[in-house]
Amino acid sequence: MEEMGLRERKKQRMYQDVSDIAVRLFMERGFDAVPVAEIAAAAGISKPTLFRYFPAKEDLVLYRIADHETEAARVAAGAADPLDALRRTFLDGLERCDPVTGLNDHPQVLAFHTLLYGTPALVARVYGYLERSEEALAEALGGGLDARLAAGQIIAVQRILAQENWRRIAAGEAVDRVRADAVPAAERAFGRLAAALPGFRDPMNESR
Structure with a gap:
């Protein structure tokens, strides 16, 4: 062994x-x-x-982002309130300036994002990565069409939030300024998900 x-x-x-x-x-x-x-x-x-x-x-x-492919599924699996667990994980990522949230101004991180989203062949491959993320999350949410629809919306929200953060930082805005908008934007986005996907949240969680 x-x-x-x-x-x-x-x-x-x-x-x-x-x-x-x-x-x-x-x-x-x-x-x-x-x-x-x-x-x-x-x-x-x-x-x-x-x-x-x-x-x-x-x-x-x-390969550099391969570990994140099933991250949403790992967070949601077994959670009493999968949406709230995903919300808290994303907000924690913003607090830590996790590159996956787009809220990171390290030159190497910005250069990697520019490479990833500025190369057509890589952009095409990212869509396959996102599809596998959705599939894994859908399984964690119980499988079936409803779970697939929910997973697609959740992954899309995370992607759009992260890309907006990266776009603003790449344009020269300070991390603290972007975070001041990114946190409430994430709260609003996940709140709308919770309202639209009541079958994938804990009805006893009245904080959302």
Whole structure:
């Protein structure tokens, strides 16, 4: 078991290292300007080995946000009030300036978001990421059409809130100023979700 644990850690380290090298090169020169062969050489591995880890070039970038793909599902699973749990998680992310909320002005975070949303091939791949997020959340909400409809609305709200924060910060606004609007905007958005999706919240939770 210890050997398997070490092997898994080495594998995850390889994923992280190769992704970091690729993202750095992409941010320096652009996604389309960096061939996969150059990334493999910079990582000290062969091109076939790289493709065993990352089947598509876009996966080198999406790996950085892969952990968030099922985050909403993990938060909602087993929660008495899934919507309130998701609301509190998003608000906590704003407080911590979690990059996933868009409320972060670190130059590397801004550069990554510009790469992600400024590259057509990556934007197309992000839609698949969002679909998988919706599917996972729908399962956590009990499955079925109603759960899928709810999951689609919830993921869309989180995405739009985060993109609005990122857009304003990328335009030069200070984090504190954006947060002053982002918190009440998130409260309003989740409040509207709660009103529209009564089957996915705890009726005893009168705070929402």
